[in-house]
Amino acid sequence: MTPHRTLTAFAALGVAALALAGCVAKSDVAASDALTVSSTDSACEVSAADATSGTLTFDVANDSSEVTEFYLLADDGLRIVGEVENIAPGASRTLTVVAQPGEYYTLCKPGMVGDGVGKTAFSVSGDRVEATGDDAEQKQQAVDLYAAFVKDQVEQLQPAVQELVDAYESGDDTAAQEQFPQVRAYYERIEPVAESLGDLDPRIDYREVDAVAEGLDWTGFHRIEKDLWVPADDALNADGETPAWQGWQPSTADERAAFGDQLVADVQELNDYVHSDEFQAALDAQGVAGLSNGAIALLDEVATGKISGEEDWWSGTDLWDFAANVEGSKMAFSLVSDFAASQGDEGQALVDDITAGYTDLEAALAQRGSLADGFVNYRELTDDDKRELTDLINALAEPLSQLTSTVLE
Incomplete structure (x- = not known):
């Protein structure tokens, strides 16, 4: 020190978000059904283990007894590329991201403390897509992802x-x-x-x-x-x-x-x-x-x-x-x-x-x-x-x- x-x-000492870039407008969300996530006290069950590159949505339902959060992590398991937090028991929230081809992990954190549960490999295939959103939006997203990492x-x-x-x-x-x-x-x-x-x-x-x-x-x-x-x-x-x-x-x-x-x-x-x-x-x-x-x-x-x-x-x-x-x-x-x-x-x-x-x-x-x-x-x-x-x-x-x-x- x-x-x-x-x-x-x-x-900021930060978190990398190179694999996921840009802000996402609601109109940009892919037509395919959203991925569903069930966060329990001991598991983080995602409806699929792979997806095609583009805009993805994760509908996260908190089926645990504590406030929870959901993460999409980069291939090193450390960098956060998308997260949604403060999901109360019985409530649901949605994470929307622009996913580039690559390997990721999904993870839930009931109680919003510790290492989390249910860390599972998640794969994205297809072609690289251009990020959407203006420069100011993308810069704010970088700051927000840093906050999530900290x-x-x-x-x-x-x-x-x-x-x-x-x-x-x-x-x-x-x-x-x-x-x-x-x-x-x-x-x-x-x-x-x-x-x-x-x-x-x-x-x-x-x-x-x-x-x-x-x-x-x-x-x-x-x-x-x-x-x-x-x-x-x-x-x-x-x-x-x-x-x-x-x-x-x-x-x-x-x-x-x-x-x-x-x-x-x-x-x-x-x-x-x-x-x-x-x-x-x-x-x-x-x-x-x-x-x-x-x-x-x-x-x-x-x-x-x-x-x-x-x-x-x-x-x-x-x-x-x-x-x-x-x-x-x-x-x-x-x-x-x-x-x-x-x-x-x-x-x-x-x-x-x-x-x-x-x-x-x-x-x-x-x-x-x-x-x-x-x-x-x-x-x-x-x-x-x-x-x-x-x-x-x-x-x-x-x-x-x-x-x-x-x-x-």
């Missing part, structure tokens, strides 16, 4: 944090160590959202050195991290000078309970915010410039904290954060890439350069592991490894820095 990032700087990530973060805290407070450090980097990935993808909310990010994600420098109580992920990875006798703090044990005592059971409960409460506050009108209004005010600035900001997050190994100083799990930041940056870029590419040959060339930069950086990360299977400990990286990753970040940062001005042309 980077202290004092503003809302303008964060704007809400989804925080909805998954909330129960994951509770599970981590339960293990930490009970003294099951082995389980908590395994969960720690995985849980943080949800936060790292949407981290700048919390950074815009005053002291919320300091409470959730400040490193010890930052809290001490600003005279704040040190709480959150990294306070828990230091309990889980007890410093060695010869370890130094992140400042490289102060012995890690100087003035340090492992937390008592009561202190663990206090730190854990505080983190749960802070994540609840974050969840409340991203489901508020205030959050949507902030995104609307930034528009697509905010999305492109978000792509840049998340890469800056990698360059200033993760590549140096300063973020997860005690656990050495920095590459998990690194990968999640890159995912967020890439998804923000993908939301606005079509707008940049529409600016003639120079715009398309810029998009191609940025895309190639992400591909190269992701390939280098893949040599060290993955978010799903885990990465090598940061301390195992050689100087050559760090130099390679730094060079790739710099190579991507240069064209990415031109994105906002190109999108706004």
